[in-house]
Amino acid sequence: MKKAGAGASASNEDGGGVIKTRSAPPSIEIVEHRGVGSLGSGGGGSISFSEPWREMTPGSGSGHGSSDRRSGRDLPEKRLTLFALRLAVLEKAASGLGKLDFAWATVVLLGGFASDLKITDFWCITVILVGEGARVFSRSHELEWQHHATLTSTAGNALRSSSRFIRHVAQAIVKPRTTAASLARVRAMQFQRQIVDLMKQRTWHAPDVPLLPYTGWVFVSKKISRLLNWLQMLSALACVALSVMRLWMQDFEDKGKDNMRPALLLFYTLALLEASLFLLEKVYWWWKMSVRKLLDQVSGECELGPYGLVSLKRFFYDAYSQCIEGSIFDGIKMDLVTFAEELILSDFLDEQLIGVRILQQLATSKGSARDTLRKLGTNPRSIERVVEMLNWKRPGEEEVRQCAAEVVSKLAGKRQNALRVSGIPGAIESIMSLLYTGRGAPTSSAITTKGAAEQDRIYDYLQFNLLGLRILKKLARDHDNCGKIGNARGLLAKIVEFSHASPALLLNPTAADSQVRAVKRALQVIKMLVYTTGGTGKVLRRDVAENVFTVSNLRAILQHGHQHMELQKLAMDILTGMAMDQRANETIAGTGGVVKLLLSIFFNAQELELGREAGEALAMLALESEASCAAILKARSDVIDPLVSALERHDARCLNAMRLLRNLCAYSGQEHRARLSAVTKAMPAVLGATIMGRDKILEVSVGLMTQICNFxxxxxxxxxxxxxxxxxxxxxxxxxxxxxxxxxxxxxxxxxxxxxxxxxxxxxxxxxxxxxxxxxxxxxxxxxxxxxxxxxxxxxxxxxxxxxxxxxxxxxxxxxxxxxxxxxxxxxxxxxxxxxxxxx
Incomplete structure (x- = not known):
């Protein structure tokens, strides 16, 4: 059977493929056994078509991998929720003391001693009450303004940096080898620009609502939170100053009222404690956020990338608001995955972008991927939304669409999640939309504005093509999904189109890796389709063969792909699988040059694995096909002698040479009998294999011996x-x-x-x-x-x-x-x- 070779290790970046195993290959080695776990280069693992195999039980292979670091220790965002809880404790304690102080002053002091108070105490009490009342009873509203302000915390900077963004992009085009830091800055500015451009909805966006007419930017909602915050700070400082001054002086006049002095002392003490707790909260906030850089630390631990601060700031305010508005323990129940799921269901694109960016970063992070995908996979609404995002094709939505595609790709890597994704109505069509190449797009005259045309020209179709092919490759590991892919109108033809590789691409040593990767992934998907089992596989093999470009594309890869042996192996694997169908077998044999190329690779390839793949394809073509046997014998006048010589090599090609010789002898017909009589030269090698061989080598050697004996x-x-x-x-x-x-x-x-x-x-x-x-x-x-x-x-x-x-x-x-x-x-x-x- 096929073993994991260079192809398996080389395709780890695809997150998928097949595991090939090979000990002693079977008689006709072709069937691909797709494991559900890790994948190699071929898009299907290998087991013999000459032996039956049982499919893995549902879910097998889907729970493996390294242990989840997020499950083994506290989640990084727990530090934010714990910080929010502690702030809420201070806030609620201060608010409680403030309400008590307010009630004490209004009921006892102003209600019982209003006429006996000194004018100084009266005005101090009044100022403190007004400040405390405004702060305590407006605190929840101030948090609401703060919460809305975080919806687009970078929007203001984005407007000022739009021109810089264009300049940086131009520099990136002129100098493609920019540093990682500069690329991160460009992507961050792109993120900001997209937020500003995409949040233009049919309804008002909360942070930009003008509260008063003719006031411009002064009275927009995102400025109110800052104003309320400073007013509360001033109120608390005034309260502390007045309370300390009165407690220090203590020049209270009794005027026969025995209880007025202790009542005033209690009031000023409560006011001082309440204001001090509030200021302590602010100092604690400043220490953790500005000095200790808590958001930066958590962003680094969560691996959220350059957009982590924007996302975590919003997450923290949501958790803090929940702690304030309800129980102090409500906020600690939040986590980033649930938070992101809520954001992607929003109606505002800036929130959707933040949410899907969080999911993308967590799903691709080694430490958090397993837990993230498990939670996301159990939420049907979230899966439906990220699949829906694959259809968002406006240039301004490119970032949202890319992140959603990467999340769907990770989801499809788990068998149960792959079934949930493919089970969504229209999911395959949404994935197919990623394969749009931009060729045949509307001309500039059909586009309404010049800006839209420019955006369309810089739209990165190839990155979406790669993501779409990767998603299809992961989905194709399931038998039912292969049927859905084959039934999707136009999808199979699109995949075959991506398998085309021009000689200029194959022969160019400096060709873009992304272009070669697109061809490779298309071949992997086709391979997995042709190796689908049962009736579905029979239909798919026929559909693939009926596409007039399939065999021609594979021939071009065999002819010009000497620098890309992995592509050649995939092409030969596909030919091997297609040859199981009689009609496809005839198509391959009837396409000029394919058999000759396979024979050339089989006899001359320096790489043993490559020669073995060619031998398997030839052996399958010759199985019960007189036309293919005739094509093999006509391709080279001396085909028998090299095959006999291959039996003496005792390498990976020896077994396939025996298979091919046996099939040629059994199915070539009487007109080629004289030419095949030279097979008797192989008798010594075959006898040796019969006496000393075991398992598959023994099986095919005995079979070949029976055919040789007929001569x-x-x-x-x-x-x-x-x-x-x-x-x-x-x-x-x-x-x-x-x-x-x-x-x-x-x-x-x-x-x-x-x-x-x-x-x-x-x-x-x-x-x-x-x-x-x-x-x-x-x-x-x-x-x-x-x-x-x-x-x-x-x-x-x-x-x-x-x-x-x-x-x-x-x-x-x-x-x-x-x-x-x-x-x-x-x-x-x-x-x-x-x-x-x-x-x-």
Whole structure:
């Protein structure tokens, strides 16, 4: 079977593909067994089409990976919610004391001693009450203004930096190798500009509402929070100053009122405590936010990138508001994932951008991805919204769409989440919208403004193409999703279009990596589709083959892709899978140059894995296809001799050479029989593999031996045995030993017993094999008992060449039970007939 090679390790950046495993390859090595876990280069893992396999149970492979750091320790955002809780404790304590002080002053002092108070105390009390009342009863409203101000905390700077943004973008185009820091600044300014441009809705945006007419920017809502904050600070400072002054002087006049002095002392003390707690809250806020840079620390730990401060500031105010408005413990129940999910469901694009950016950063972060995807995957509304965002095609929504595509790509990496994504009505069509290339877009005359045309020209279609192909590749790991991809109108043709690679691209060593990656991902998706099991796979293989560009695109990659061996391997894997369909097999054989290229790669490739892939494709093409066998024999005049020589290499190509030789001998037809007689030169190598080989090598060597024997008689066969240092008895003992070892059908070598029994029948029917008949009837060797045991244990698995999963596709021409009965009949009758004993 195929093993994980350079392709598997090279495609980690795609987050998907297949795991290939190879020990001793099976007879016809093609079927792709897609694991649900990590993926390699081929988009499907490998198992044999010549052996049935059981699909993995639902969910298997989806829970693996490194342990989640967010689950193993406190979430970084917990530091913000804890800070919000502590601030809320101070705030509520100050507000409680303020309300008590307010009630004490109004009921006791002003209600009971108003006429006896000194004018100084009266005005101090009045000023303190007005300040405290305004602060306490307006605190919730001040928080509301602060909350609205954070909706677009960068909007003001964005307007001033729009010209700088254009300049930085121009510099980035002229100097593509900019530093990471400058790129981050450009992206941050782009983020700000998008917020300002995209928040233009049919309704007013809260931070920009003008409260009074003709006042311009002075009385907009985002300025009010600052005003209220400073007023509260001034109120608290005035309260502290007045309270300290009166407590220090204590020149209270009693005028016969025994309780007035302690009442005033209590009032000023409560006012001082309330104002001090409020100022302590502000100092604590300033210390954590400005000195300790709490937001920067949490942003770094959450790996939110250059937009972390904007997002976390909004998150903190939401948590703080909840602690203030309800229980102090309400805010600590918040986390960034839930917060982001609420934002993406908003009607304002600036909020949606913040929310989807948080999800994108958390979903791609190694420490938080697992927990984020688990929570997001259980919220149908959130999944529907991010899938809906894939259709947002306006240039100003490019950032939102890109982040949503990356989130969907990560979601599709988990099997259960992939099923939820594909289950959304229109989801496949939304993903298909990412594959739009911009070719055939409306001309500038059809675009309303010059600015819109310029934005459309700089729209990065390729990055969305790559994301769309990656999402499709991950979805295609599930059988049902492959059917949905195939049924989506125009999607398969679009994927095939991306598999086109021009010679200029393939032969250019400095070609853009993104362009090559797009071709690679398209090939991976096609490979996964053609290796789909069951009836769905049969339809998909036919649909892929019916696209007139598919084989031509693959031929171009084989012809010019010498610098991209991974692409060549994928192309040959696709040809191998397509060849399982008879109509596709004929299409491949009938396309000029494909067979010749495969033979050239098989014989000349320096990279063994590449040669092995070519051999598998050729072997599958030749299976039960007379037309393909004829095309292989016509492609090179000396095709048999190099194949015989390959058997002596004992490398990865040896097994595929035996497969190809066997299929050519079995299915080429009588007109090529004379040319195929040269296959007898392979007898020594095949005998050695029969005697020393195991499992799949043994299976295919016995099968090839049966076909070689059709070109000789018993005497020549006995002479070949003696030339290899064997006699008739040793060979018959080897055959009986194989049957004893495989008393029952074995899934990984389902044709082992069939090939051995076919060889036994040939030994009993070929002229000049009288000695073999005696040995086969020898009770000491026990061939008859073994055949009787086989007759009682035959299985349907042994009646097919090819399996698509556990579904058989290509049936042997002769039933295995009939072959066993023939062998038993010949043994019983002692027949020495002269029939050729040819088998498929």
């Amino acid at each position: 000789m008689d018993g005497e020549k066969f006995a002479a070949e045995l003696r030339g290899a240092g064997l006699d008739e008895r040793a060979y018959v003992q080897r055959l009986t030993g194989i049957l004893r070892q495989y008393k029952y059908p074995v899934v990984n070598v389902p044709r082992m017993r069939r090939f051995v029994v076919q060889q036994v029948v040939w030994l009993m029917t070929s002229p000049g094999c009288g000695r073999f008949m005696e040995l086969l009837r020898d009770r000491e060797l026990g061939m008859e008992r073994l055949l009787e045991a086989i007759a009682d244990t035959t299985s349907e698995v042994e009646c097919y060449h090819v399996f698509s999963g556990s579904v058989p596709i290509s049936r042997h021409r002769e039933n295995f039970c009939a072959i066993v009965e023939t062998a038993l009949h010949l043994l019983a009758a002692g027949s020495r007939g002269g029939s050729e004993g040819r088998f498929d």
